[in-house]
Amino acid sequence: MTEPTSPVTQDVLTVPRKLPEGGKLNLVGLTRAELRDALIAAGTPEKQAKMRVGQVWQWIYHWGVRDFAAMTNLAKDYRALLDRHFEIALPEVVTCQVSLDGTRKYLLRIAGGHEVEAVYIPEENRGTLCISSQVGCTLTCSFCHTGTQKLVRNLTAGEIVGQVMVARDDLGEWPKPGEPKDETRLISNVVLMGMGEPLYNFENVRNAMQVVMDGEGLTLSRRRITLSTSGIVPEIARTAEEIGCLLAISFHATTDEVRDKLVPVNKKWNIATLLDALRDYPRLSNSERITFEYVMLKGVNDSDEDARRLIKLIRGIPAKINLIPFNEWPGSPYQRSDWERIEAFADIVYKAGYAAPIRTPRGEDIMAACGQLKSATERARKSKAQIADEAGL
Numbered sequence: 001m002t003e004p005t006s007p008v009t010q011d012v013l014t015v016p017r018k019l020p021e022g023g024k025l026n027l028v029g030l031t032r033a034e035l036r037d038a039l040i041a042a043g044t045p046e047k048q049a050k051m052r053v054g055q056v057w058q059w060i061y062h063w064g065v066r067d068f069a070a071m072t073n074l075a076k077d078y079r080a081l082l083d084r085h086f087e088i089a090l091p092e093v094v095t096c097q098v099s100l101d102g103t104r105k106y107l108l109r110i111a112g113g114h115e116v117e118a119v120y121i122p123e124e125n126r127g128t129l130c131i132s133s134q135v136g137c138t139l140t141c142s143f144c145h146t147g148t149q150k151l152v153r154n155l156t157a158g159e160i161v162g163q164v165m166v167a168r169d170d171l172g173e174w175p176k177p178g179e180p181k182d183e184t185r186l187i188s189n190v191v192l193m194g195m196g197e198p199l200y201n202f203e204n205v206r207n208a209m210q211v212v213m214d215g216e217g218l219t220l221s222r223r224r225i226t227l228s229t230s231g232i233v234p235e236i237a238r239t240a241e242e243i244g245c246l247l248a249i250s251f252h253a254t255t256d257e258v259r260d261k262l263v264p265v266n267k268k269w270n271i272a273t274l275l276d277a278l279r280d281y282p283r284l285s286n287s288e289r290i291t292f293e294y295v296m297l298k299g300v301n302d303s304d305e306d307a308r309r310l311i312k313l314i315r316g317i318p319a320k321i322n323l324i325p326f327n328e329w330p331g332s333p334y335q336r337s338d339w340e341r342i343e344a345f346a347d348i349v350y351k352a353g354y355a356a357p358i359r360t361p362r363g364e365d366i367m368a369a370c371g372q373l374k375s376a377t378e379r380a381r382k383s384k385a386q387i388a389d390e391a392g393l
Contacts (some may be wrong), residue, residue: 002369024087027060028165029158031207032214042085044078052078054216061217064165064174072391090162091116096170099389106166109134110159116195120171125169126188129161133205133224134196154201160208164190164218190220192227193248199232199239209243220244229289233269236277240284247281248291248322249274253301254309262301275313282318289318296337296345307348320355333344 025038035056036049037100045054055074059065068074068082091108094115098104104120116132135152162313164187168174171186190212192198198205208224211220225245229236253259259266266274292314295304308322323346326336337345342358349356 004124024085025085026158027056027148028088028090028209029156029161029204031157032057032260034207038086041238043081056082057214057217061211061214062175063177064168067091073222075201077080083144089158090166090169091159093166093170104170105165106163106170108163108166110155110162112153116155116159116163117166118194120187122186127186128189128191129167129187130165130191130193131160132194132196133160133192133198133201137196138200148311151196151347154204155196155209157204157211160204161211161218164212187220189224189226191248192225197230197232198227199229199235202235202238207244209245213245226291230263230265231269231274231277232265233277236281239286240281240287244285244287246291247278247285247286248293251310252295252297254306254313258301262295263361271313275317291320291321291322293322293324295324296342297326298335298336298341302337302341302345304344304348307345311349311352311354314354320357321349323349323356323358325358 025037027038030038032053039052039056040046040049052074055071059071065071066088068079068086068088070083071079074082075090091110094107094109096104096106102122104122106118106120107115108118109115114135116135118132119130121128121130132155133153136150138151141294167187173186192205204308205227209222209227212220212225213222222243222245225243226248227243227245228248228250229239230250236247239245250263251259252262253266254271256266256270259271269277281287281290292310294301294310314321323342325339325342326334328334328336346356346358
């Protein structure tokens with residue numbers, strides 16, 4: 001087993017809370033191999049293990065069952081064995097806010113009492129669930145509200161998968177035995193774009209996505225999953241090989257000088273180093289193209305020169321550019337680019353042969369838009385001057 005590559009960051013905002021010890025093992029988030037080992041350790045005969053994994057897996061991830069007693073194709077004594085050793089536990093929904101545009105934001109409490117947010121965005125032909133990978137974030141990107149909350153801890157694979165299951169609960173998306181199968185997928189896409197940097201929690205994210213992509217449960221294709229990273233270069237090839245999902249890059253600037261301020265991890269892996277790592281990604285993951293996310297900040301990164309530099313930088317990489325009107329938050333040192341400026345930028349990129357959709361802000365009235373997520377109990381407000389000073393502005 002490889003050593004975790006995630007940095008250890010001291011929790012500076014909260015009193016350290018001991019995670020529960022002992023008790024029953026939560027089955028949510030275990031890979032098939034881990035579930036097999038757990039069932040055998042609890043007394044399942046090895047010859048039966050493969051069959052039992054398939055049965056339990058289907059009950060949890062296809063039917064959404066939380067009670068072992070409801071697993072009716074298992075013998076009563078085996079259900080009792082499962083109940084003695086295991087639980088099927090999800091994050092607790094603290095609040096569910098619904099925006100005027102139908103966006104739903106979930107505040108979820110996890111082990112230790114910490115909180116994360118997930119957002120469901122319904123559209124005409126699809127529904128996208130944006131999930132978190134960490135409590136807080138290490139990256140302190142100066143335009144991002146989540147980045148003003150220090151990292152508390154990584155989420156477990158079960159807490160990541162649990163966000164998908166909680167949203168399916170809320171949307172009533174689990175099939176019902178005996179009823180015709182409804183092929184409509186309310187959650188058709190998952191994006192790892194919530195709180196945290198997914199590639200600083202690689203092993204848990206990878207294991208969670210293996211569960212989500214499994215063809216006998218939640219059954220989301222790897223092409224329906226997009227992982228967004230700020231550019232953790234050593235993990236990019238691993239993502240291609242071990243997850244194989246679509247990749248989005250929080251790019252946001254066309255010079256190292258500006259990106260160092262907006263996305264401080266750029267000081268470790270600069271634009272040239274990041275782009276070198278990205279050139280191999282579509283080939284390694286059999287992905288069609290990479291999405292470059294570019295938040296539009298007035299007077300910072302939105303000039304015609306920036307648009308032209310961006311085109312030169314990504315030349316040779318199959319790509320699309322997602323232009324994101326900046327979503328303002330209390331104390332933010334930035335403003336959203338004027339709409340005419342965003343359209344002019346998009347036009348230059350589009351004429352160079354790249355798709356350049358302008359993302360429609362969703363859920364702004366409930367602070368659910370891109371870059372606004374931040375758990376309610378950790379919203380210790382910094383002054384605008386403090387934030388600007390930390391960003392080097």
